[in-house]
Amino acid sequence: MSETNDSDELGLNPPPHDPRVDRRTTKLAVVGAGAVGSTMAYAALMRGAARTVALYDINAAKVEAEALDLGHGIQFMPMAEVIGSDDIAVCAGADVVVVTAGAKQKPGQSRIDLAEATISLVGKILPSLVEVAPDAVFVMVTNPVDIVTYAALKISGLPPHQLFGSGTVLDSSRLRYLVAQRCGVAVQNVHAYIAGEHGDSELPLWSSASIGGVPLLDWRGPGGASVLDEAARDEITHEVIDSAYRIIAGKGATNYAVALAGSRIIEAVLHDEKRVLPVSSLLEDYYGISDVCLSVPAIVGRNGVGERLEVPLSARELGGLMRSAETMRTISRRFGL
Template sequence: MIDAGTTLPTPEESRGGHGSRAGARTTKLAIVGAGAVGSTLAYAALMRGAARTVAMLDVNRAKVEAEVLDLQHGIQFMPMAKVEGSDDVAVCAGADVVVVTAGAKQKQGQTRLDLAEGTIGLMRTILPGLVEVAPDAVYVMVTNPVDIVTYAALKFSGLPPERLFGSGTVLDSSRLRFLVAQHCGVAVQNVHAYIAGEHGDSEIPLWSSATIGGVPLLEWPGIAGHPSLSEDAREEIAREVVQSAYRIIEGKGATNYAVGLAGTRIIEAVLGDEHRILPVSTLLDGDHGIEDVCLSLPTLVDRRGASERVLVPLSDAELAGLQSSAASLREVARRFGL
């Protein structure tokens, strides 16, 4: 007899796999980097029950062990999970998803592209070992400059593009939706809008395809006490999306809460095989006339990884902005010999 509320394994889980016990397959998330972003992402993933095992890897053994111990002490108040951590890459063995947050820390006044050289070198060092212990994982890069780092990581790892991608503009799109919702006086969940291109200064909002409650954003009439989105208001919102990370870093040294939640959303889409459309950074191969560069477009994310891009219609100005963003990223990649 099965008690009410018992969760039965899916057919895929019943077939077993790494981490299985008595034929039931469990999910494992590995997080590389136990800094502000990595530890917050681990916390968010645990609170949302995203994976049954969360493993953290960091070169600073004392730091990663302390973060793990702190998280373990809160397991009573979360969906049941196992938390482990080490400075040995073996802790990531058999992971279903590997999220890489390790990288140079962005300092006040630095752009994301300023961080490229040190972080690219780090990817060259750590990725071969990760792929060796977790050869079947989906890899998500959450370290800046994410588009350049994702492009480099694809070259260093040898993984197919659908199985290694960047967090891209998932966070930027969340910032955009929040600001639109705030201006228009609606719930953020009713706003559907994307930021595309670079996760950085050349990113572009896709106003032409944005909607509020099913109404095209450019036709939104406004509601009592909240005006419609004028061109000036849209330009101010777009500037705020770009500048908000710099403001947060100036005030508290790092962004961590929203990016931890955004990363967890991507993880859930993969582990839950959700077929969710998210603006992640993938290797383009001719989309909108752009190729051989990683940048963000709305993409179907499921158990396969970033499985298929969705070619949303673009205005002429948006297409020009996307191509300009791609050119900027390609120039930086070539600067680093990629």
């Protein structure tokens, strides 16, 4: 005779409920509690991206204060835990590690000017981060992001799918915002990407852009007038490239939009969304481009960055992407990478 109660087999007497079974265990670690890092933690919390958000910074008073301030607002957000420390162990077991720590960009300074100091900093902290969170997906958000991402891959030894940069996710958002304003449509209906360097050599992929399924180059305004002729497109391109400099000149840092862009990447990873995002990753024979980190549309999910999509490119766009790649290679060689 079986000692098992028939009622148990039928599920009529289920075992006591263990609340840990339902607990979401997603953990986000944000490295750097400056303007970008603290705002990214805030954005991730507001969007309910992770169950635990850990802030790490070498400035103990600053990071603990940021975590406390964020924690005081949890009542008004999706439930989460916020912790902050100057001990790197606070990042242990993270599912996603976002690195925002780096040299601060000053008015008139290019992103490339920051490279040496930021690469040195990444070299000091990244090995310890990999040690405490070896299975995490690492997202570099510090500038110059393409060079820093390439250096971080060399320093960490992580596979290219596990570490990538935020790339031109923000730049593409700026592009869509400006196109939406010019065309009088919701920004959510604009589909367009900036590719290449997150910087002065980046380029919009006009030939594959669309608005509500209509190719962007065919878009017409009232009365059939063209609102996106070459002059208008050039103007938008320059504004996308120059916007960060304008914001830094006016308020000292960009933080809101980059934090929202970063939180979107975080969600794509934690929720395994398989979302197409123009992140900066190591390219291998992408239209003949290899051994350089650049932004192209790629599928982002729980394992990090996946397939890079070979979107249609015009001859001009392909040439621009190759020039951007060569610019990055030249800079990489300058730093011995």
